[in-house]
Amino acid sequence: MEDKFSSKAYLDMELLRFTTAGSVDDGKSTLIGRLLYDSKSIFEDQLEAVKRASIRKGNEVINLALLTDGLRAEREQGITIDVAYRYFATPKRKFIIADTPGHVQYTRNMVTGASTANAALILIDARNGVTEQTYRHSYIASLLQIPHLIVCVNKMDLVNYNEEVYERIKADFSAFAAKLAVKDIRFVPISALVGDNVVEKMDKMPWYGGGTLRYILENIHVAGDHNRIDPRFPVQYVIRPISEKYHDYRGYAGRVAGGVFRRGEKVMVLPSGFVTTLESIDRDEQVLDEAFPPMSITLRLSDDLDISRGDMIVRENNVPEIGQDIEVMMCWMSDKPMAPGNKYYLRHTTTEVRTMIKEIIYKVDVNTLERVPDGQQLRMNEIARVQLRTTKPLFFDSYRRNRTTGSLILVDEGTFNTVGVGMIV
Amino acid sequence: MFIMREVAAQFERPALLFSGGKDSIVMVHLAKKAFWPAKIPFPLMHIDTGHNFEETMIFRDELVKKLGVQLIVGSVQEAIDSGRVVEETGFEASRNLLQTVTLLDAIARQKIDCALGGGRRDEEKARAKERFFSHRDEFGQWDPKNQRPELWNIFNGKKRVGEHFRVFPLSNWTEMDIWQYIYLENIDIPSLYFTHERQVFVRDGVILADAPFMKKRDNEKVTTMRIRCRTIGDISCTGLSRSEASTLEDIIQEIAALRVTERGSRADDLRSESAMEDRKKEGYF
Numbered sequence: 001m002e003d004k005f006s007s008k009a010y011l012d013m014e015l016l017r018f019t020t021a022g023s024v025d026d027g028k029s030t031l032i033g034r035l036l037y038d039s040k041s042i043f044e045d046q047l048e049a050v051k052r053a054s055i056r057k058g059n060e061v062i063n064l065a066l067l068t069d070g071l072r073a074e075r076e077q078g079i080t081i082d083v084a085y086r087y088f089a090t091p092k093r094k095f096i097i098a099d100t101p102g103h104v105q106y107t108r109n110m111v112t113g114a115s116t117a118n119a120a121l122i123l124i125d126a127r128n129g130v131t132e133q134t135y136r137h138s139y140i141a142s143l144l145q146i147p148h149l150i151v152c153v154n155k156m157d158l159v160n161y162n163e164e165v166y167e168r169i170k171a172d173f174s175a176f177a178a179k180l181a182v183k184d185i186r187f188v189p190i191s192a193l194v195g196d197n198v199v200e201k202m203d204k205m206p207w208y209g210g211g212t213l214r215y216i217l218e219n220i221h222v223a224g225d226h227n228r229i230d231p232r233f234p235v236q237y238v239i240r241p242i243s244e245k246y247h248d249y250r251g252y253a254g255r256v257a258g259g260v261f262r263r264g265e266k267v268m269v270l271p272s273g274f275v276t277t278l279e280s281i282d283r284d285e286q287v288l289d290e291a292f293p294p295m296s297i298t299l300r301l302s303d304d305l306d307i308s309r310g311d312m313i314v315r316e317n318n319v320p321e322i323g324q325d326i327e328v329m330m331c332w333m334s335d336k337p338m339a340p341g342n343k344y345y346l347r348h349t350t351t352e353v354r355t356m357i358k359e360i361i362y363k364v365d366v367n368t369l370e371r372v373p374d375g376q377q378l379r380m381n382e383i384a385r386v387q388l389r390t391t392k393p394l395f396f397d398s399y400r401r402n403r404t405t406g407s408l409i410l411v412d413e414g415t416f417n418t419v420g421v422g423m424i425v
Numbered sequence: 426m427f428i429m430r431e432v433a434a435q436f437e438r439p440a441l442l443f444s445g446g447k448d449s450i451v452m453v454h455l456a457k458k459a460f461w462p463a464k465i466p467f468p469l470m471h472i473d474t475g476h477n478f479e480e481t482m483i484f485r486d487e488l489v490k491k492l493g494v495q496l497i498v499g500s501v502q503e504a505i506d507s508g509r510v511v512e513e514t515g516f517e518a519s520r521n522l523l524q525t526v527t528l529l530d531a532i533a534r535q536k537i538d539c540a541l542g543g544g545r546r547d548e549e550k551a552r553a554k555e556r557f558f559s560h561r562d563e564f565g566q567w568d569p570k571n572q573r574p575e576l577w578n579i580f581n582g583k584k585r586v587g588e589h590f591r592v593f594p595l596s597n598w599t600e601m602d603i604w605q606y607i608y609l610e611n612i613d614i615p616s617l618y619f620t621h622e623r624q625v626f627v628r629d630g631v632i633l634a635d636a637p638f639m640k641k642r643d644n645e646k647v648t649t650m651r652i653r654c655r656t657i658g659d660i661s662c663t664g665l666s667r668s669e670a671s672t673l674e675d676i677i678q679e680i681a682a683l684r685v686t687e688r689g690s691r692a693d694d695l696r697s698e699s700a701m702e703d704r705k706k707e708g709y710f
Contacts, residue, residue: 007605007608007677010601010605011609083554085554086547087599089599089601096597112574236431237434239461239462239463241463241464243462243463246462249463254430255426282461284457285461296430296459333574348579350434407577409576409581411583416584418573418574418576418581
């Protein structure tokens with residue numbers, strides 16, 4: 001019998017969010033299916049459905065990839081075409097997987113999946129070795145400041161579990177990765193199809209002394225992703241109840257984006273620059289002494305000020321950068337290219353302003369990480385350092401310092417689609 | 426709470442889709458907390474198939490009264506009466522699919538520009554790809570190949586006139602998370618979720634509640650069982666499970682030990698492998 005389920009343990013369990021990336025046939029969906037299946041996270045009815053579908057398609061073994069390939073178009077083409085989110089828990093941790101497509105035209109989804117991840121799984125087909133896609137994905141992971149990279153050399157069964165093949169890929173990748181900003185990189189040789197080194201260790205690769213993939217996922221340190229140093233509170237919504245009991249209540253609702261706010265402290269409101277006292281930190285009926293990321297709270301201030309959505313509450317001696325000229329690393333997400341002079345809506349924390357592209361400073365060749373001086377256009381899936389000018393000042397930090405106050409998106413003025421994403425340099 | 430506030434700030438006329446099920450009850454609770462001490466600044470919307478469990482309706486009306494919010498009811502019966510939709514017939518007849526038309530009608534009539542739904546990505550394969558802010562065209566349709574990228578916590582709710590958004594604040598919650606939250610926050614839920622005796626019959630391995638409008642085949646005998654609902658929807662397609670769970674702790678233990686997903690007992694999803702995806706494209710919840 002399994003142990004009695006403990007609510008306390010569940011609520012205390014750490015959450016690891018990771019993203020997966022690989023080229024079309026690297027077996028990414030199979031790997032996720034394997035992780036879920038071997039962790040006993042697949043329910044019987046889901047497994048039955050996959051068994052039925054596998055038989056119908058003439059697969060000899062259960063095709064675990066069918067567990068995650070959600071949409072009909074994918075089942076027809078046999079590829080994953082959008083970010084799919086998966087949830088599972090082991091006795092040690094809860095996991096959210098952002099399963100993202102690997103082929104070129106959908107790379108923007110890789111960026112999407114990576115934006116909230118603590119770790120990235122990079123899949124390499126042992127037969128093909130390191131490819132352009134591997135470089136691209138690793139670079140994106142590093143650009144989006146994912147702290148941990150786990151490189152899975154997959155399909156080891158198809159190269160006779162040859163240690164040399166694994167070591168060569170490891171060396172190739174390491175040479176490239178030296179140029180990345182990722183501090184923690186681990187390698188693991190696996191076979192997703194058979195299940196080697198995914199959840200269980202089998203005897204085919206005695207030369208590998210490390211842990212299984214699941215062991216690594218359960219044990220990597222989930223670094224405090226949030227900035228606890230610089231107090232930042234973007235005002236999201238103003239709460240003014242029109243009722244007898246709360247006649248004079250005026251609260252500024254939002255989510256703490258950085259630092260720690262304490263009751264009774266002096267705070268500064270941007271853009272006005274007024275300094276006032278933090279009278280109360282409310283979380284529905286409770287009053288808190290302090291608040292930190294990512295808590296959603298409501299702040300009340302001692303003075304009646306004119307504050308609205310898009311303003312920011314900070315500490316007097318620790319203000320963010322304030323300005324209209326902003327440099328970002330930008331990844332383009334739309335098939336309509338971007339060019340200097342173009343105008344867009346820009347969304348940053350709870351603010352929306354308009355912006356013009358001043359200059360494409362350089363593009364990044366993701367295969368070599370070299371800077372390419374091509375200032376004409378930025379096309380889908382390309383990454384460049386870009387200079388922007390906004391109609392109103394933004395209150396921002398560098399992305400390296402704060403993922404919330406350092407990130408922004410561009411929205412097309414005609415279609416309202418999200419067309420570009422930027423990380424402030 | 427962050428999402429609830431984004432919705433209130435970014436849209437002019439949002440509404441919260443309320444089914445009486447646990448997910449929508451959790452959403453109402455989150456909305457209450459997000460705007461406290463003000464009232465929830467948007468109405469609840471119930472798409473009423475007319476085939477509800479009585480307990481759900483009582484629960485709904487009490488909740489609305491307690492919160493002092495407006496309730497909008499979109500009636501499938503009305504849509505049938507006015508000829509907007511044709512009711513399915515036969516043994517498997519369900520009004521579940523008809524809800525789509527009623528929902529879209531209600532959204533158009535009330536000029537709703539954002540409907541908050543309780544959908545979770547862990548429920549079903551097609552839902553796993555859903556965004557928090559999901560764009561719908563003027564026909565209410567979802568285009569899974571043309572979804573807006575969604576990064577960090579920056580949500581883009583800009584749209585043209587006539588289009589609307591579906592927003593799913595519980596996207597990243599699992600069934601267990603929902604129960605833990607109900608337990609932790611001590612949230613009231615309808616008695617249907619706890620064990621009780623009910624007149625039921627079994628069809629294709631799924632236990633269904635008996636009701637006057639439920640057509641039964643000759644071999645489908647009505648018996649009394651001790652059951653509880655794992656999900657709550659329209660009676661005609663809500664599968665029940667045998668259970669003795671009478672407290673939240675019992676339910677949590679039961680969920681932890683279960684090997685079948687909650688939608689596994691939803692008769693509507695068993696129709697075909699991409700049943701959910703097809704309904705979603707047309708504008709289902």
